[in-house]
Amino acid sequence: MTGANNASRTRRREPLTDAQLLTTISICIFVVMYAAAMVFLGGGFLKVQQIFDLLNDNAALIIISCSLTIVMIGGGINISVGGVIGFTVMSCALFLNAHEGGPMTIVLTVLLALGIGLAFGVLEGFLVSYLEIQPFIVTLAGMFLSRGLTTMLSVNPVKVTHEGFLALVKAKIKIPWLGYIAQNGNLIPAKLEIGAVVALCVVLLVYLMLRHLRFGRNIYALGGNRQSALMLGINVKSTCFWSYVLSGLLSGLAGLVFIMHKPAGNASVAMRSEMDAIAASIIGGTLLTGGVGNVVGTLFGVMILATIQKIIALSPLNASWWQEMASGAMLGFFIILQSVVLSNRSKHKKAN
Amino acid sequence: MQNDAILTMRGITKTFPGTIALNKVDFTLRKGEIHALMGENGAGKSTLIKVLTGVYEKDEGSIWVVGGEAEAHIHSPQDAQNIGISTVYQEITLCPNLTVAENMFIGRTSGQTVNWKEYESRATAILDNLGIPARAKQQLGSCSLAVQQMVAIGRAVDMQCKVLILDEPTSSLDDKEVAMLFKLMRELKGRGVGIIFVTHFLEQVYEVCDRITVLRNGELVGEYAIEDLPQVELVAKMMGKDLNDLESLEQVGHKSAGADEVVYEAEGLSSSEARPFNFKIRRGEVNGFTGLLGSGRSESVRAIFGADRVTGGKVRVKGKDVKITNPREAMKNGIGYLPEDRKRDGIIADLSVRENIILALQVMKGFFHPMSKAQMRQFADEYIKALQIKTASQDTPIKSLSGGNQQKVILARWLLTHPDYLILDEPTRGIDVGTKLEIQRLVLKLAEENMSVTFISSEIEEMLRTCSRLIVMRDRKIVGELTGDQLTQGYVMKTIAGGEQ
Numbered sequence: 001m002t003g004a005n006n007a008s009r010t011r012r013r014e015p016l017t018d019a020q021l022l023t024t025i026s027i028c029i030f031v032v033m034y035a036a037a038m039v040f041l042g043g044g045f046l047k048v049q050q051i052f053d054l055l056n057d058n059a060a061l062i063i064i065s066c067s068l069t070i071v072m073i074g075g076g077i078n079i080s081v082g083g084v085i086g087f088t089v090m091s092c093a094l095f096l097n098a099h100e101g102g103p104m105t106i107v108l109t110v111l112l113a114l115g116i117g118l119a120f121g122v123l124e125g126f127l128v129s130y131l132e133i134q135p136f137i138v139t140l141a142g143m144f145l146s147r148g149l150t151t152m153l154s155v156n157p158v159k160v161t162h163e164g165f166l167a168l169v170k171a172k173i174k175i176p177w178l179g180y181i182a183q184n185g186n187l188i189p190a191k192l193e194i195g196a197v198v199a200l201c202v203v204l205l206v207y208l209m210l211r212h213l214r215f216g217r218n219i220y221a222l223g224g225n226r227q228s229a230l231m232l233g234i235n236v237k238s239t240c241f242w243s244y245v246l247s248g249l250l251s252g253l254a255g256l257v258f259i260m261h262k263p264a265g266n267a268s269v270a271m272r273s274e275m276d277a278i279a280a281s282i283i284g285g286t287l288l289t290g291g292v293g294n295v296v297g298t299l300f301g302v303m304i305l306a307t308i309q310k311i312i313a314l315s316p317l318n319a320s321w322w323q324e325m326a327s328g329a330m331l332g333f334f335i336i337l338q339s340v341v342l343s344n345r346s347k348h349k350k351a352n
Numbered sequence: 353m354q355n356d357a358i359l360t361m362r363g364i365t366k367t368f369p370g371t372i373a374l375n376k377v378d379f380t381l382r383k384g385e386i387h388a389l390m391g392e393n394g395a396g397k398s399t400l401i402k403v404l405t406g407v408y409e410k411d412e413g414s415i416w417v418v419g420g421e422a423e424a425h426i427h428s429p430q431d432a433q434n435i436g437i438s439t440v441y442q443e444i445t446l447c448p449n450l451t452v453a454e455n456m457f458i459g460r461t462s463g464q465t466v467n468w469k470e471y472e473s474r475a476t477a478i479l480d481n482l483g484i485p486a487r488a489k490q491q492l493g494s495c496s497l498a499v500q501q502m503v504a505i506g507r508a509v510d511m512q513c514k515v516l517i518l519d520e521p522t523s524s525l526d527d528k529e530v531a532m533l534f535k536l537m538r539e540l541k542g543r544g545v546g547i548i549f550v551t552h553f554l555e556q557v558y559e560v561c562d563r564i565t566v567l568r569n570g571e572l573v574g575e576y577a578i579e580d581l582p583q584v585e586l587v588a589k590m591m592g593k594d595l596n597d598l599e600s601l602e603q604v605g606h607k608s609a610g611a612d613e614v615v616y617e618a619e620g621l622s623s624s625e626a627r628p629f630n631f632k633i634r635r636g637e638v639n640g641f642t643g644l645l646g647s648g649r650s651e652s653v654r655a656i657f658g659a660d661r662v663t664g665g666k667v668r669v670k671g672k673d674v675k676i677t678n679p680r681e682a683m684k685n686g687i688g689y690l691p692e693d694r695k696r697d698g699i700i701a702d703l704s705v706r707e708n709i710i711l712a713l714q715v716m717k718g719f720f721h722p723m724s725k726a727q728m729r730q731f732a733d734e735y736i737k738a739l740q741i742k743t744a745s746q747d748t749p750i751k752s753l754s755g756g757n758q759q760k761v762i763l764a765r766w767l768l769t770h771p772d773y774l775i776l777d778e779p780t781r782g783i784d785v786g787t788k789l790e791i792q793r794l795v796l797k798l799a800e801e802n803m804s805v806t807f808i809s810s811e812i813e814e815m816l817r818t819c820s821r822l823i824v825m826r827d828r829k830i831v832g833e834l835t836g837d838q839l840t841q842g843y844v845m846k847t848i849a850g851g852e853q
Contacts, residue, residue: 225447
């Protein structure tokens with residue numbers, strides 16, 4: 001019994017780890033920001049639907065941000081995720097239009113999307129981990145390749161005409177008790193798209209993987225100190241390889257979620273979204289230097305960026321440059337905050 | 353072979369292209385002893401350790417570990433761990449972003465999932481058992497370096513190691529932390545673990561070790577019980593000098609004690625690497641810092657030049673209070689510094705000889721006052737001639753010059769700025785004997801021309817030939833200042849060793 005008591009006492013006393021601290025900061029900032037929006041802008045922000053809309057519109061971004069968080073924790077980077085989304089969306093759109101038919105076509109579309117992501121992940125992972133080429137260069141090449149392939153498939157936008165799939169796009173999960181009463185007295189239930197549910201599942205699964213699987217912990221060790229990880233007996237190369245494979249697979253999944261939100265392929269789909277994903281990961285508490293990060297923080301990183309854009313869209317400053325400047329300012333603010341918090345910590349440690 | 357030996361190495365030879373790093377070295381470690389492996393730079397300590405841990409493959413010789421009937425074949429660090437040889441390196445090889453418990457178990461568990469509860473309870477047991485002041489759930493990076501080192505030891509112990517190698521574990525620890533580490537080492541010794549302790553700190557050897565093996569130039573000097581080898585003899589054996597052998601030295605010039613004017617004076621100067629010390633030098637004086645490797649001699653002169661982060665102390669240059677916190681300020685105050693590691697801190701390999709010579713002067717002038725091409729050529733020519741630098745032309749990249757000539761180029765760089773005070777940290781290391789003598793003569797000539805010089809060398813003869821005052825350091829403290837009659841090899845060595853013990 002005393003042992004258990006001891007354990008619970010130490011549990012309460014234990015200070016937050018760097019990752020927990022940074023995640024907590026971003027969650028707090030999201031809550032404060034959202035509360036401020038509710039007070040000052042009211043309107044849509046008072047409805048649960050607003051949060052659901054943020055999730056619906058950013059489901060693909062949430063998934064690639066998780067994919068980025070995984071490789072960034074391992075000390076790498078993957079800037080091809082946006083390109084892979086673009087290529088996946090275009091391939092799926094063409095595939096769907098070429099095959100009329102029932103559920104089988106949709107299953108094949110899902111497999112096609114995942115297959116494309118997997119192929120990019122395997123290729124990039126091999127080059128990065130076994131041939132030891134800089135991940136930035138490898139994934140930059142992956143980005144160019146995927147964008148080029150997209151344009152090669154079709155220069156013009158392609159609209160999905162497959163009826164079964166369009167029905168899936170329109171399908172929404174309705175939650176009446178989170179809805180609101182419209183002016184005409186009707187109850188309008190809160191609606192969540194399938195893609196948003198998929199994105200939340202990805203967050204949960206990746207969180208569990210990073211926390212409880214040996215593979216997940218090895219990624220943290222790899223990013224914390226590659227040489228040490230090697231000396232500790234971790235298979236550094238295979239860990240690195242599989243982290244890129246997973247990242248690629250998630251990019252393919254993100255492409256699928258994207259086309260379920262906007263059923264059309266286009267050469268510029270998800271353009272620059274890899275940068276948004278990096279920003280979201282960093283705001284969520286992932287360090288570019290590796291070893292520290294958490295997908296729950298990343299989810300809130302995406303939500304913070306999305307909320308800023310929503311707030312600016314509803315404010316008198318509604319212009320795209322204000323949105324970009326606000327996102328940039330937020331990112332700068334977070335990086336400064338992170339380095340201040342972490343350096344304060346190390347000073348505190350030295351003082352002890 | 354003794355019965356209680358747990359590790360026996362016989363006739364270990366390892367060659368690298370051009371050098372024999374180890375030549376038929378024997379080493380024996382017994383159960384439950386702490387065994388110091390001593391030697392100066394290049395003695396072969398780290399090569400021997402690396403052969404033992406599988407980082408290098410030996411060329412000849414054999415290794416036996418108790419428990420194994422046959423010879424042990426060690427081809428990788430993993431092999432070494434499997435037969436019970438664990439190493440804790442000076443730089444921590446753990447992951448600071450993970451918890452203490454994770455660091456103890458990661459990479460050596462089976463199963464695809466992590467059982468946090470089991471990790472934490474087992475880690476807590478190890479920590480309690482060994483008396484390591486850390487909590488299992490704590491992030492490793494929030495522990496002090498000493499505790500991190502102990503966690504690494506805890507991991508090794510839990511892997512049932514029979515031989516524990518501690519490679520310079522104390523070099524970044526303070527006294528209290530060293531005491532904690534020693535307590536842990538004695539605890540492990542009591543459990544029958546054999547510990548190989550590599551360190552530069554003589555006093556620590558005598559505090560904790562049972563036996564000493566001394567290596568020099570890749571050869572075994574001998575194995576001694578600690579009580580049979582007084583500290584001063586240990587130093588003599590490491591340096592390869594017989595105490596009674598006071599050979600007469602070839603004079604290369606007249607030593608100068610300098611004028612009365614104090615050019616540079618430091619009071620309680622300290623940096624992130626050096627402990628507080630007092631120091632002064634007169635105009636035209638040549639003095640030297642001596643001590644074993646790791647005694648703090650380079651760290652002290654780096655503090656004078658502001659090369660590390662200066663943390664305290666007062667500095668007076670020619671009687672005026674000044675602040676020197678970075679090399680540029682030091683240069684503005686007429687101080688020049690030729691670093692110990694010329695490849696890392698000194699030369700810019702791809703630039704030409706001329707550009708390398710001009711560099712310091714250009715920095716002093718500031719980049720907004722460019723020098724004319726003709727002027728640069730003239731300066732370069734002047735010094736190439738004066739120092740007899742052997743180079744095809746002044747446009748030759750410095751990396752294609754020999755070590756001695758590279759050193760002269762860096763020397764020229766500083767002479768061009770006409771410093772009042774020049775610090776030369778190991779200017780003669782790795783260059784041929786003729787050039788060594790040339791540099792020593794040059795130092796004495798500079799002193800005659802009223803420059804003050806601090807000269808550091810691992811070779812005591814060189815220092816005795818050039819310096820009129822020797823500052824002796826041990827374990828990062830100044831332990832003596834020798835002048836006049838005290839400047840003999842025997843006396844210097846006794847001071848380094850800390851008298852008879």
